[in-house]
Amino acid sequence: MSDEPDRRKWDPQRLSESLRAAGLGEFDWDFVRDVIRMSALTAEITGASQGERPAQGGEMLRAMLHPDDRDTAPAAVEVQLQSADHYAVECRCVRPDDGRMVWVRITGQRVRDDAGAPIAAAGLVQDITARKDEDDRRVTLMAELDHRVKNVLATVQALAAQTAKRTTSLDNFLQTFSGRLKAMASANELLTAARWRGASVEHLASAELGALAPGQTRWGGPELFLTPRAANALSLALHELATNALKFGALSTDTGRIDLRWSRLVDGGFELVWTESNGPPVTAPAHRGFGSTLLEQVTGRELNGETRVEYRAAGVQALLRAGPAALVERPETMPEAPPKRVVETVTASGGPAELNGARVLIVEDAVLLALELETGLSDAGAVVIGPAYELEEAMGLLDQPIDAAVLDANLNGRSVIPVAKVLAERGVPFVFATGYGEAGGPPIGFDAPIIRKPYDVTQVAAAVAALLQAR
Known part of the structure; x- marks a missing residue:
């Protein structure tokens, strides 16, 4: 054996x-x-x-x-x-x-x-200590997310109310309010990339000025990182200044220039100076809108400092001072370089788009957005197919005549690529309407216009009209 x-x-x-x-x-x-x-x-x-x-x-x-x-x-x-x-x-x-x-x-x-x-x-x-610690972190993060979402909703509500009080037409309100929402969205995207630990002044400046009048804007200063609250405030302030410059100031002409500089202060805060030059002569506005109130009152308080805007004949100059509480240490997770400006490849047209009976498929998982798209495209004369809220629902609508489509890039966690592939094979043009930023953009490999959320429905109608005209 x-x-x-x-x-x-x-x-x-x-x-x-x-x-x-x-x-x-x-x-x-x-x-x-x-x-x-x-x-x-x-x-x-x-x-x-x-x-x-x-x-x-x-x-x-x-x-x-x-x-x-x-x-x-x-x-x-x-x-x-x-x-x-x-x-x-x-x-x-x-x-x-x-x-x-x-x-x-x-x-x-x-x-x-x-x-x-x-x-x-x-x-x-x-x-199971590690698992319990992770559960606790998850609960804490969910509570923090809930708090932030409520703050964002409250801010959006306040922006809507204040903008509405100071505008005289629906079109003006939509344009102004949409611009402010996009400024908030840019700041939130930068904060998300840093896990909401802070945002770089350099990145905020790049996000707001990077695509405006190339060659007419420049900015620079030491590396500074803002708290989420201060980042949102600065983003809105830069948006208001840029909007004013495009309408009345330095960016309303080809010769105008904007120089944005910031520096540290001895007390631990920082100072930012916005200077316009070579534009049309400037005079102080006779009417103070919400933008002026936001700059001179809200921004200063949110930055724990002060804001001053001077309407000099040579150009507007704005001075923003922030206290030490507005700054944080460099977050562990940060983009190494200023991101490219996240912009739509479609802007709102000068007038209402005419779709004249075009059959337009809407694929969007957010019901309210889908309803808004349906109303806007129908008002422009389109015959809406859908809306489809799920991938299978969208695939089931592809067997009928379609002239164009509006596609959300993500449908409840699932990619819209299968729909886009079928449409591309059939030669049906489409536009991506997406909430993704630079870190996670829409599906690649398709030559399709991109509209970033939050968007104005007129942008979507304009994009669809352009697609149909190009066929």
């Missing part, structure tokens, strides 16, 4: 090694002798002594539990044992060796003798 061990039999040592590899410590509790034996890994996890020790009727185990779990955990086990001989419970242990708290998951099986009396329990212990 061979001296080789029988490989068909399970080696207890191999079982122990397998459990250790899985991070599972063993224990067994002899009710008759009232002793508990803990494996080496169980001892490592709980900080208790390895081997056999008195159970003291379970008091030894109970003493290892966190004070808040000493009653609830045993009670949970008892409830489970009333209907079965096995249990599982998650609770906190306080290590007796170093006082650290660890989360553990304990699973056990009660053992009975031939007469049915409980004589022992055996089970496994797993350290």
